[in-house]
Amino acid sequence: MSKPVRWGILGAAKFAREQMGPAIHAAHGAELAALATSSPQKAAPFLAFAPGLEVFDSYEALLADPSIDAVYIPLPNHLHVEWALKAMDAGKHVLVEKPATLKEAEFDELIAKRDATGVLAAEAYMIVQHPQWQRARELVQSGALGTLRHVSGKFSYDNRQEMENIRNRPETGGGALRDIGVYVLGSTRFVTGEEPVDFSAQISWENGVDVLTNIQAQFPGFLYTAYVSTRMQPWQEMVFHGDKGVLRLTAPFNPRVFGEARLELHQSSGVDAVPGQVLVERFPQADHYKLQVEAFGASLRDGTAYSCPLEFSRGTQAMIDRIFEVATEL
Template sequence: MTQPIRWGILGAAKFAREHMGPAIHAANGAELAALATSSADKAALFQSFAPGIAVHESYEALLADPLIDAVYIPLPNHLHVEWALKAMQAGKHVLVEKPATLREEEFDQLIAARDAAGVLAAEAYMIVHHPQWQRARELVHTGALGQVKHVSGKFSFDNRSDVDNIRNRPETGGGALRDIGVYVLGSARFVTGEEPQDISAQIEWENGVDVLSNVQARFPSFLYTAYVSTRLQPFQEMLFHGDKGVLRLTAPFNPRVFGEARLELHQASHAAGSGRVIEERFPIADHYKLQVEAFGKSVRDGAPYACPLEFSRGTQRALDQIFATATTL
C-alpha cells in the first residue's frame, strides 16, 4: 500500500484551520501530520479535527522534521517567497498560498529552487482543480461557444471593518488584486489558454492598499473586463461570451460558501429569436480537497499539475503591469 504524503502547515492561520487543514485531513493519499505554531490554543483548534497532529513551536522545527513530506504555507503574502525557499531547501514539496510572490521576478527564485531540490512547488490556486473550471475549459476549447470574443469577471466582498486583517495592510502585501484579482484574471487565462496584452486599469486606494480596481485587457482573440473589490457587497461571476454561446459561472471562486457551483451554457437554437440553456451543477465538489489530491498524484506518479509555477508567473506578470500602469480612481 502506498504511504500517504505527510503534510505540515506553517502557522495556524484561520484559513488553514477552516479550509486547507480539513481538506488535507480529508484528502485521499494525504495525512495532516504536523503544525508549526507557538500557540497552544491555536494548535488545539487543529487537534479538534486532526487529533494525531504533531505540534512544532517553530517553522524551522517543522521543516527539520524528517517525517514531513510536503508543506502548506498560508503565511502573510510578504513571507511566501522566504518560507517557500526554506521549505524546498529542506527537501519538502511546497504548496504556497496565492499570491506566491509579490513580483514576477521572484518566480525565478522559486523555479530555480524547485528544480534544484527536485520537488513539486506550486501556488495554492485551487479553482483549476474544481470540475466546473475543467468543464468550462473543455466547453470553450471544443467550440461550444464558437469564437470567444469577450470575457468578463466580478469578485467582491467587504472587509472594511476588519482593520487589522492582513488584506488591509500594505506591509503584508494586502489589497484586493493580490487577494482575489488573481482568481478573475487567472481563470480567464486557464480557460482560454491565452495571455493578456495591452492592460489598463483604474484603482481606488485606501490606506495604501487597493480596495477597488477596474481592469481592461486585450487578449489575442478577445477583450477582457473585470472588477474586484474588498469594499463592495459580496458577489462573484464569470462570463465567457462567444458568437455561438455564452457560458456563465455563478459561484466560480468559493462555491459552497457563496453558493452552489453551476455552469449555464446559453446557446441559440435554429428557430429565430429562441434559444436553450444547458445547466450543469456541482453541489459537493471541494476544490481544496481536490487540490491536495492532485498535488499528491503529481508527487507520487509525476502526473501533470494544473497550476505549475510557470502558470502562476503569468498571472503575476499581469498584476505587475496593472500596478505599474493603473490610474487612480
C-alpha cells in the same frame, strides 16, 4: 511515493484552520501530520479534527522533521517566498498560498529552487482543480460558444471592518488585486489558453492598499473586463461570451460558500440549441481544496506534471504587476 503524503502546515492561519487543514485531513492519500505554531490556543482547533497532529513551536522545527513530506504555507503574503525557499531547501514539497509572490521576478527564485532541489512546488490556486473550471475550459476550447469575443469577471467582498486584517495592510502585501485578482485573471488564462497583450486599469486606494480595481485588457482573440474589490457587497461571477453562446459561472471562486457551483450555457443557434433554453450543469459536492491536495499527491506518486505549475502562476502575477504599472487612480 505509495504511502500517504505526510503534510505539515506553517502557521495556524484562519484559512488553514477552516479550509485547507480539513481538506488535507480529508484528502485521499494525504495525512495532516504536523502544525507549526507557538500558540497552544491556535493549535487547539486543528487538534479537534486531527487529534494525532504533532504541534511544533517553530517553523524551523517542523521543517527539520524528516517524516514530513510536504508543507502548506498560509502565511501573510510577504512571507511566502522566504518560507517556500526554506521549505524546499529542507527537502519538502511545497504548496504555498496565493499569491505565491508579490512580483513576477520572484517566481524565478522559486522555479530555480524547485528545479535545483527536485521537489514539487506550486501555488495553491485551487480553482483549476474544480470540475466546473475544467468543464468551462473544455466548452470554450471545443468551440461550444463559437468564436469567443468577450470575457468578464467580478469578485468582491467587504472587509472594511477588519482594518488590522493582513489584507488591509500594505506591509503584508494586502489589497484586492493580490488577494482575489488572481482569480478573475488566472481563470481567464486557464480557460482560454491565451495571454493578454495590452492593459488599462483604474484603482481606488485606501490606507496604502488597493480596494477597488477596474481592469480592461485585450487578449489576442477577445476583449476582457473585470473588477475586484474589498469594499463592495459580496459577489462573484465569470462570463465567457462568444458569437454562438454564452457561458456563465455563478459561484466560480467560493462554491458551497457563495453558492452552488453551476455552469449556465446559453445558446440560440446550433444543431441542439433551442432558442431561450439554458443548459445547466451543477457540481454541488466538489471540494476544490480537497481535490487540490489529491492532485498534488497524485503528481508526487506517479510523476505526472502538476496541472498548475509555478510557470502558470507566474503568468498571472505578470498581469497583476502590469495592472499596477498602468493603473490610474479612481
